[in-house]
Amino acid sequence: EVQLVESGGSLVQPGQSLRLSCAASGFTFNTYAMSWGRQAPGKGLEWVSGISGSGANTYYADSVTGRFTISRDESKNTLFLQMNSLRVEDTAVYYCAKSLSSYVTDGFDIWGQGTMVTVSP
Amino acid sequence: DIQMTQSPSSLSASVGDRVTITCRASQGINNYLAWYQQKPGKVPQLLIHAASTLLSGVPSRFSGSGSGTDFTLTISSLQPEDVATYYCQKYNSAPLTFGQGTRLEIK
Numbered sequence: 001e002v003q004l005v006e007s008g009g010s011l012v013q014p015g016q017s018l019r020l021s022c023a024a025s026g027f028t029f030n031t032y033a034m035s036w037g038r039q040a041p042g043k044g045l046e047w048v049s050g051i052s053g054s055g056a057n058t059y060y061a062d063s064v065t066g067r068f069t070i071s072r073d074e075s076k077n078t079l080f081l082q083m084n085s086l087r088v089e090d091t092a093v094y095y096c097a098k099s100l101s102s103y104v105t106d107g108f109d110i111w112g113q114g115t116m117v118t119v120s121p
Numbered sequence: 122d123i124q125m126t127q128s129p130s131s132l133s134a135s136v137g138d139r140v141t142i143t144c145r146a147s148q149g150i151n152n153y154l155a156w157y158q159q160k161p162g163k164v165p166q167l168l169i170h171a172a173s174t175l176l177s178g179v180p181s182r183f184s185g186s187g188s189g190t191d192f193t194l195t196i197s198s199l200q201p202e203d204v205a206t207y208y209c210q211k212y213n214s215a216p217l218t219f220g221q222g223t224r225l226e227i228k
Contacts, residue, residue, distance in 0.1 A: 035217070044219060044222040045157070045222070047219065050217065059215035095164065105212045106170070106212055107170035107171075107210070108157075109167045109176065111165055
């Protein structure tokens with residue numbers, strides 16, 4: 001069964017850092033691009049960042065560029081999102097998602113259940 | 122950056138109705154468009170990619186069309202289990218922007 005399981009969400013103060021993880025199973029991890037998306041409470045979906053299947057190419061939304069870093073560990077079949085200088089507006093459920101191909105620029109056919117990040121003074 | 126605008130923002134229809142949701146890109150994106158369904162309290166699910174390609178397992182009452190800047194998602198005969206928020210997403214290039222969503226309810 002193809003599965004994505006996120007972890008690492010927490011309550012933090014503005015300016016602090018957090019590292020999210022997404023454990024993948026049931027597919028050949030290094031064949032597919034992966035992305036992080038988020039959804040603030042009661043709001044719509046927002047794409048945050050993506051990384052190609054090879055890991056060579058990374059992409060970010062303007063709202064997180066310079067603060068967030070996406071990476072992947074093929075030996076552990078795990079996707080990461082390092083989030084620094086967190087802001088109140090980063091509060092959301094964070095999802096990891098698998099692309100249909102090795103390209104970030106593709107649809108997302110598998111989503112994890114999400115992990116909640118709350119940034120509050 | 123390219124903006125994605127969905128209409129309507131919310132929609133109420135009866136079981137058996139034909140429902141159409143539109144998505145407009147501020148610039149041409151060829152057919153690099155996906156549609157997702159998010160049921161209340163659930164994770165988004167991909168319905169359609171490449172504007173009109175139905176994902177395996179998705180009921181055939183769902184269909185997508187369009188290219189360039191204007192796209193539509195159609196449900197040919199609305200079912201109670203279709204109550205959800207629907208999102209379009211462009212993926213021709215980063216950022217992979219979502220539309221603001223269309224909330225679909227049963228009348």
